[in-house]
Amino acid sequence: MWTSSPPDVEMAKQEKVKNTNLDDWLPITSSRTAKWYYSAFHNVTAMVGAGVLGLPFAMSQLGWGLGTVVIVMSFVITLYTLWQMVEMVPGKRFDRYHELGQHAFGERLGLWIIVPQQLLVEVGTDIIYMVTGGQCLRKFHGLVCQGRGCKDIRLTHWIMIFGSVHFPLSQFPNFNSISAVSAAAAVMSLTYSMIAFFASAVKGAHATAAIDYGLKASTPAGRAFGVLNALGAVAFAYAGHNVVLEIQATIPSTPDKPSKKPMWLGVVVAYAIVALCYFSVAFGGYYAFGNSVEPNVLISLEKPRWLIAAANLMVVVHVIGSYQVYAMPMFDMIETLLVKKHRFTPGVRLRLIARSAYVAATMFVGMTFPFFDGLLGFFGGFGFAPTTYYIPCIIWLMLRKPKKYGLSWSINIICIVIGVVLTLISPIGGMRQIILDAKSYKLYS
Numbered sequence: 001m002w003t004s005s006p007p008d009v010e011m012a013k014q015e016k017v018k019n020t021n022l023d024d025w026l027p028i029t030s031s032r033t034a035k036w037y038y039s040a041f042h043n044v045t046a047m048v049g050a051g052v053l054g055l056p057f058a059m060s061q062l063g064w065g066l067g068t069v070v071i072v073m074s075f076v077i078t079l080y081t082l083w084q085m086v087e088m089v090p091g092k093r094f095d096r097y098h099e100l101g102q103h104a105f106g107e108r109l110g111l112w113i114i115v116p117q118q119l120l121v122e123v124g125t126d127i128i129y130m131v132t133g134g135q136c137l138r139k140f141h142g143l144v145c146q147g148r149g150c151k152d153i154r155l156t157h158w159i160m161i162f163g164s165v166h167f168p169l170s171q172f173p174n175f176n177s178i179s180a181v182s183a184a185a186a187v188m189s190l191t192y193s194m195i196a197f198f199a200s201a202v203k204g205a206h207a208t209a210a211i212d213y214g215l216k217a218s219t220p221a222g223r224a225f226g227v228l229n230a231l232g233a234v235a236f237a238y239a240g241h242n243v244v245l246e247i248q249a250t251i252p253s254t255p256d257k258p259s260k261k262p263m264w265l266g267v268v269v270a271y272a273i274v275a276l277c278y279f280s281v282a283f284g285g286y287y288a289f290g291n292s293v294e295p296n297v298l299i300s301l302e303k304p305r306w307l308i309a310a311a312n313l314m315v316v317v318h319v320i321g322s323y324q325v326y327a328m329p330m331f332d333m334i335e336t337l338l339v340k341k342h343r344f345t346p347g348v349r350l351r352l353i354a355r356s357a358y359v360a361a362t363m364f365v366g367m368t369f370p371f372f373d374g375l376l377g378f379f380g381g382f383g384f385a386p387t388t389y390y391i392p393c394i395i396w397l398m399l400r401k402p403k404k405y406g407l408s409w410s411i412n413i414i415c416i417v418i419g420v421v422l423t424l425i426s427p428i429g430g431m432r433q434i435i436l437d438a439k440s441y442k443l444y445s
Contacts, residue, residue: 022339025346028332029095031176034250038179039266040273041186042247043240045321047270048189048277051237053132053196053315055278056285056297058233060216061226064286070234071282077415078238079271081392085244086260086267088392089399093259095249096329097242097387104395117387118329121242123362125326128236129319130366132296134159136312136319139299143309156367162316163363169324170331170355175250178324185321186273192298192314193277197284199301199308204288211290225432232385232426237278239384240270241392246329331355385426389419 023029059067085100094100097118102110137158141150172178204211215223244267253259285297294300298315301308334354338344393412402408 022336022346026332026335027174027328028246028249031174032250032252034176036262036265038176039247039251039263040269041183042175042325043244043267043270044186044189044273045182045318046243046325047238047240047274048193051233051239052193052277052281053296053298054233055237055282056289056293057295058230059282059286060291060293061230063215064213067282067286070231071278074234074238075275075278077418078241078388080411081388081415082241082244082267083264084392084396085241086248086264088395093253094245096332097245100245100395104398114391115333117391118242121239121384121387122326122330125239126323126362127366129323130159130163130363131370133162133316133319134366134370135296136298136315137162140309140312140316143305143312146305155370159363159367159370163359163366165320166323166359167356169320170327170359171351172324175247175328178328181321182325185318188314188318190273190277192311192318193281195307195311196297196301197280200284200288200297203301204284212292213290216291225428228426228428229432231422235385235388235422235426238388241388243325243329246332327358330358334358385419385422389422390416
């Protein structure tokens with residue numbers, strides 16, 4: 001005899017079908033055809049961005065000894081925590097960072113722990129990239145027009161010009177559809193990093209006056225706050241973890257060929273490029289300028305003029321790609337919320353309005369608060385340190401349960417302590433730098 005299914009079972013089936021169809025539309029899960037090299041250039045694009053240009057300035061606030069230790073130690077810690085995220089739960093795939101958090105902390109608590117941090121990181125990064133893109137366009141214009149009497153254009157307008165590019169780019173449906181943009185960005189990041197390094201090395205080798213490698217600030221309070229701001233800037237530079245699982249979600253996965261293998265190969269290649277870019281720019285830029293280096297090392301470099309102009313244009317191309325890589329998980333969250341909670345119909349109209357609104361909002365905030373060095377320190381400490389330095393370690397201890405006081409347990413505890421300290425102290429330096437910059441800043445200048 002035929003019997004109907006209970007209403008709750010039918011509703012569960014309908015919800016499952018709806019979620020499956022939604023996953024076929026959302027930007028993170030709609031395309032799973034990526035190769036290992038997609039992982040490589042997406043990770044390079046996500047990590048090597050505005051942060052690498054601020055590393056010489058961080059060195060000027062830390063000095064040779066502490067600066068070298070902090071940058072190298074951060075590289076080792078973040079490579080370890082990135083490996084943890086890829087290897088965390090054998091046989092189980094997580095498409096988003098918050099899904100890993102929910103697996104570890106529970107459905108509700110996992111969302112509350114991970115999602116606010118991801119929002120802060122991804123929105124904060126996109127705001128900083130708006131500022132970086134505008135600054136580098138302005139610098140390019142200044143170098144090209146030098147001696148030609150060109151009219152000066154406000155930074156606000158340059159940020160608007162940079163932001164306008166993202167309105168059409170944001171309509172690309174998923175990660176794989178922006179792979180060409182991301183690949184171009186990754187190539188640009190390596191190229192302008194090498195330009196910054198070689199130009200700095202040449203300038204340092206031909207310096208006519210002694211270079212001051214003392215700490216940038218002259219007062220004890222200034223030095224202390226400078227160290228805090230520098231720690232946050234370094235944390236910002238190693239921020240790719242927030243999109244790692246979302247990148248891995250684009251790679252096909254089967255029990256025989258899990259996605260973690262091509263993902264980890266891509267990560268290793270990406271981190272080799274990161275090491276080349278970070279160490280060369282950080283040490284080369286500080287070697288050339290000492291404590292007189294600007295928050296963006298390309299602003300300090302002037303000669304050869306055509307090469308520095310080209311490097312600034314390369315940064316613009318790179319941060320265009322980086323903006324999109326960090327925006328894609330945000331689009332995923334926004335569209336999921338609008339469809340699931342507010343019952344909007346998935347489609348082109350929803351995507352056009354939601355994504356355009358996000359681009360406009362980040363552009364407006366970037367125009368209003370264009371404080372590059374302070375923003376790096378504040379967001380780096382407050383938002384990036386938790387998701388990069390110690391949340392993966394906490395989850396590892398909860399899920400893998402290594403032997404107490406053993407090697408694995410001790411390493412994770414050390415990473416957690418370092419990450420928590422960064423989270424607590426470095427935003428103080430970043431906020432102070434923003435306040436100092438704001439004193440001399442004219443709104444929308």
